[in-house]
Amino acid sequence: MLSGVNFTLAAGEALVLRGPNGAGKTTLLRVLAGLQPADAGDIEMPQGDSAYASHADGVKSALSVRENLQFWASLYGAPLDEGVFDDFDLAALHDRLAANLSAGQKRRLGLARLGVIGRKILFLDEPTVSLDRASVQRFGNWVRDRHLARGGIAVIATHIDLGLEAREIDIATFRADPVQTTALRGSDEAFL
Numbered sequence: 001m002l003s004g005v006n007f008t009l010a011a012g013e014a015l016v017l018r019g020p021n022g023a024g025k026t027t028l029l030r031v032l033a034g035l036q037p038a039d040a041g042d043i044e045m046p047q048g049d050s051a052y053a054s055h056a057d058g059v060k061s062a063l064s065v066r067e068n069l070q071f072w073a074s075l076y077g078a079p080l081d082e083g084v085f086d087d088f089d090l091a092a093l094h095d096r097l098a099a100n101l102s103a104g105q106k107r108r109l110g111l112a113r114l115g116v117i118g119r120k121i122l123f124l125d126e127p128t129v130s131l132d133r134a135s136v137q138r139f140g141n142w143v144r145d146r147h148l149a150r151g152g153i154a155v156i157a158t159h160i161d162l163g164l165e166a167r168e169i170d171i172a173t174f175r176a177d178p179v180q181t182t183a184l185r186g187s188d189e190a191f192l
């Protein structure tokens, strides 16, 4: 349980959540994203302009890389930004079935959907799991140059240095005494 977490983010700013396993990073992200209620407190942010991405990829195995991105773009009513294939190093994998991607490639595809849905506020839970060093850097570049630079906002739980000039908070310092809680979390639904 966390108490006293308080922050404000302006357009173009990112916040990195640090803290050991079990500190409450995922829980905080899910509360911010509206996926589970908080016991107390207020969250003020524009409605309908956020997306949450967790450990699960949300990749459709039966679709190709391009079809996956096309699917998400149309679902969110955005045109498919072709630049996303370069941004996430997917150009050579364009027509490959998602079922045949490696874990890291699948992860890159899962993250690339963030680049096509046009949401300004991103809540990202360990986005770089399975990524090699170059892909981590590429993702950090995308967050900085394509998302934040365009006025986006990101709250990112990560143990890894993404190379961002972001404020960091250590969630462990907000730990409160546990009280009786109800298990609220269901499946790890990620995006879709």
Ligand SMILES: Nc1ncnc2c1ncn2[C@@H]1O[C@H](COP(=O)(O)OP(=O)(O)OP(=O)(O)O)[C@@H](O)[C@H]1O
Pocket (backbone or CB within 6 Å): 001, 019, 020, 021, 022, 023, 024, 025, 026, 027, 028, 182, 183, 184, 185
């Ligand atoms: N549905 C649940 N019911 C009861 N306790 C839960 C539930 N979900 C999480 N917890 C507990 O809440 C605490 C915070 O969990 P959370 O997943 O937010 O941590 P985290 O900081 O994201 O950890 P990690 O770095 O391992 O992903 C943990 O002690 C966890 O066991």
